[in-house]
Amino acid sequence: MTDNIAAGPHTDGYLGDPAVRAEWDDRYADRQQLWSGRPNGALVAEVAGLTPGRVLDVGCGEGADAVWLARGGWDVTALEVSGVALERAAGHARDAGVAIHWVHATLTEAALPPASFDLVSAQYPALLRTPDAAAERALLAAVAPGGVLLLVHHAGMDTQHADDGGFDPADYVWPSMVADLLDDDWEIEVDEQRPRVAPDGGAGAHHTDDLVLRVRRLR
DSSP, rough: OOOOOOOOOOOSSSSSSHHHHHHHHHHHHSSOOOOOOSOOOOHHHHTTSSSSOEEETTTTTTHHHHHHHTTTEEEEEEEEEHHHHHHHHHHHHHHOOOOOEEEEEEGGSSOTTTTOEEEEEEEESSOBOOOOHHHHHHHHHTTTEEEEEEEETTTTTTGGGOTTTSSSSSBBBBBHHTTOOOOOOOEEEEEEEOOOOOOOOSSSTTTOEEEEEEEEEEO
């Protein structure tokens, strides 16, 4: 379910669990703007030396990373579960004059072309964990030979206990889980915790450190 920027995203063609969509639509609808509107610092740093090609932005939110990548010459496919977020992202892309392919789906239901992206970027994704590691495998499967998977998350969250709001870290995918699936077809280029370069404002601005996993598919 992709579309170009001229027509905007098909928010009624969602592929995935309706409950997940509803949860994120509610979160976005609660505020006029949820995120800062600027690209994530770790993405900017890690992409600096890469030659632009095809990129998949997993969980694109309101589109700041997708627009920044498109302005940098990347052919961007942006995936998001929230129709509210996608409409905002499409508006930002129109304002910036860039073309982006929108996918309204969860990662595991999106039926993306395998091994076709030079960069797969997942910045602080809320990917649900399953016994068959479906989300982790979907991230890896999307990367083309020679391409890069960049997975960035908030440090320390993976070891927290479940809270009263219903958030349980055990329900979600963390960089270490993806790293555990790597075989000889992959090379780890970065696997570290570092101070976060955080855009001012927006949800999540209180997190101070990132977990950064950057791996390259060799074949």
